[in-house]
Amino acid sequence: MNTDKTYQGSCFCGAVQFTASGEPEAMGYCHCESCRHWSASPVNAFTLWKPSAIEITQGAEQIGSYNKTDQSYRKWCKQCGGHIMTEHPGMGLTDIYAALLPELVHKPGVHVHYQETALHIYDGVPKFRDAPAEIGGSGVSVPE
Template sequence: MNDERSYKGSCFCGAVEFTVSGEPAAMGYCHCESCRHWSAGPVNAFTLWKPEAVHVTRGADNIGTYNKTAQSYRKWCKTCGGHLFTDHPGMGLIDVYAALIPELAYSPGVHVHYQETVLRIKDGLPKLKDVPKELGGSGISLDE
């Protein structure tokens, strides 16, 4: 019997639906200019999943893709424009925006690209200059 937890999510209009299964590899906040610009907000709340944990269950043909850089392939619904995921091929992970998985108990563990922040957040979580070493970054910590 598989006791792995599964969570449902969708785009803004519901034309694209998906599930994520198991536990995310990481959860946190990204402060990079690219994520801020894409999300139209001062910070992006992310959940990172292994690709095999993410399954589009409806509307796969309605997903658009744009990549400004080879590190991030951003996905959205072609009907409503609602953001869905960001594939990070170099990391082997997919960012599913935390707000799209309402039943997941979001528990951030880190702030990444904090040197680019426009919104200082004093929450006691580690603040990294870029990303952890194991994901190709420097792993350098910054002050809150």
């Protein structure tokens, strides 16, 4: 019997709907310029999932994709333009924007690309110049 929690999410208009099952591999904030521009926000609250934990339950044909780099394939709804998720093939993980999973309590464990921050956050959560070494970054931390 599968007792994993399943979280429901959708794009802005609801044409694309999806679920994420279990718990994310990581949660945090990304401060990189690409995420800030894509999300039209000073910081992106992320939840990282194994692709096998995510299922598109409606509107797969409405999903558009754009990749500025090979590290991030950003997905959105073609109908409303609402951003949905970003696939990170190099990490083998997919970022579902935290705001799209309203039942998931966002518990950030890390700030990444903090050297590019446009919004300083003083929360005691570790901050990295780029990313932790275990996911391919330098592992260099920076002060709040």
